[in-house]
Amino acid sequence: MLKKLLPFVEHALKAPVWDCRMCGQCVLHSTGMTCPMTCPKTLRNGPCGGVRENGNCEVIPEMQCIWVKAYDRTISLPLPKVWKEHYNELRPPVDMQLQGTSSWINLVTKRDQQVPDGWSVQGSEH
Amino acid sequence: MSVLREKLENTNDVVFTAEFPSVDGGGMVSVERNAARLAPWFDAVNATDNPAAHAHTSNTTTAIAMKMFGLEPIMQIVCRDKNRLAIQSDMMGASLHGITNLSLLTGDDVTAGDEPEARRVFDIDSAQAINIARIMGEGKYLSGRSITPAPDFYLGAVENAAAPPFDYRIQRALKKYRAGARFLQLQICYHPDRLEAFCKGVAEVAPDLKLIPTVVLVKGAKGLGFMNDKVPGIDVPASTMARVQSASDPSVEVNKLTLELARHALTLPGVRGLHITDFRHDGSLDLFMNDLGLTPKS
Structure with a gap:
């Protein structure tokens, strides 16, 4: 049930x-509370090389790259230290x-x- | 043993790599002609995997054909078109034919190509693909099933030193290094300051990760504009554009600029070579290599 x-x-x-x-x-805690599955390439380990100069997505030009957002939030949000430390881990497929x-x-x-x-x-x- | 690995791991020689032109018909004759043109200058050449999301002759078969004509391939595998099963079979196929240099990358999105209606796969990402290749090199598939003997791979990856988030690019390169990448071919970069910060940051933590920045031969201001407008992740600063546009001969000026970028890149920590993309195809490659002080291999 x-x-x-x-x-x-x-x-x-x-x-x-x-x-x-x-x-x-769910890996939200380790990605600055930003969902990597909303990346059009569903990348779990950081941004691709196509991020635009303004920090927006290669695929959806009007959307901020979710990994740019995740990085900013990991630095700026008052998240537990252990969560922030998980940011750089190699997440499995x-x-x-x-x-x-x-x-x-x-x-x-x-x-x-x-x-x-x-x-x-x-x-x-x- | 791959010449690329031998040179990067056991010598201090500077290496030169390039892109093999996509094969769209023309048969083995065209492969032979291009291999003969590139062999005098390059240690290893990338066999691309549907670059810019355009379908071409496959990465594996191109790499095999290059090898037949004496050109050492770096076989690229992108994550856009194949799931984890197909990527592992690409790697095993490469190994079967004695191809050891692999470069694993995310790949441009399907919307960058001429078939934007295609399904994008991205079952795994580039860091995961590198890690899987390392695991296979240790004798097992991702599932744990054993491979005996283990394939011999020399692993590489790609990173864009000049795309946001800038600080994080170093950490992402190091993640790929920890996953198993021994060399990194860097995306074309028209921001020498960003390239410098990136190389310093990487070399500080991973001095044995071999960095290979890219320079591109374009014809003039139009070519530079194309890089800026059409190639994902490439930004050409306005001042650089203006310098080429306002020159009395933009074609000469752009070559001067490329040479400056190349010389600067070669001075940076961790840098062990240059990757040269030739969009001119007009014989200027020989001139450029001569200007860098190189002579063709016999």
């Missing part, structure tokens, strides 16, 4: 504020199986931390 209901509640709350796309593996599910449930069950068996990260992340 909760599994069916929560995605609706989550979407109703997060869509108006963050334009949430229900990827089911999106798990398409989680599309449409509640990231709240996936957070609690740690399902959103599951990565493919081969995935590993090297070096300092922060």
Whole structure:
């Protein structure tokens, strides 16, 4: 029941504020409360090389690049230090199986931390 | 072993790379002709992957053809057209044919090309693609399935030193370095100050990340305007535009400008070579290389 209901509640709350796309593996806390899934290229690890001189998106010229926004907000918003430290981490590929599910449930069950068996990260992340 | 890796990792030689012209018909003869033209000047040349979101002969087959004619490829893979399965099979295909230099990049959006109605893929991003290539080089696919023996890759990436958010570009380059990139070809940059800040910032943290800035040979003010207006992420300062426009011979002035940018780039920390994009195709490449003090390899 909760599994069916929560995605609706989550979407109703997060869509108006963050334009949430229900990827089911929310990383808002680490991206200055800016949703990377709203990037037309859905980039999870920073901006592409096509950002315009005025900081706007290559694809949607009238929209500020979400990674420019994320960077500004990470610096300026009073977010917890640990969240800010997560900004530079190498985020794994999106798990398409989680599309449409509640990231709240996936957070609690740690399902959103599951990565493919081969995935590993090297070096300092922060 | 790749000449590019040998030179960058085991010598202090400056390397020169270029773009291989897209193949649209013309057959192997055209590949042979272009390989012969580029081989005297370049250590390795990029086999592009549908550049500017235009369909062309595929990255892998172009790289194989280049290799057949003695030109060392840097095979590019962009994230726009293929999902993670196809990208891993591109990498394995490259390895099967002895292609070791890979460059992983995001790719221009489909709207930059001539088929804007196409579905954009971006299943993974460039940092993830580099990390996956590194993992494959250690003997397994992303799924964990083993690859024996592991493919031998020399990994590169691309970064735009001159696009916002400027400070963050350094961190993004370092993220790619941590993922496994050993060299970075930098996007064309008409802001020497931004390039300098970027190279210094990167070299401070990762002195062994090899930086290869790009200069481009254009014909004059019109070409420069095209770069500014049409190529995503490229900005030509108004003063630079004015300098070329108001020159008595803009074609000579733009060459002078390119030479200045190239010489400046080569003085920067971490810089180990130059990537040269030739949009002129009129023989000025030889002149430019001579002006840089180079002579063709025999």
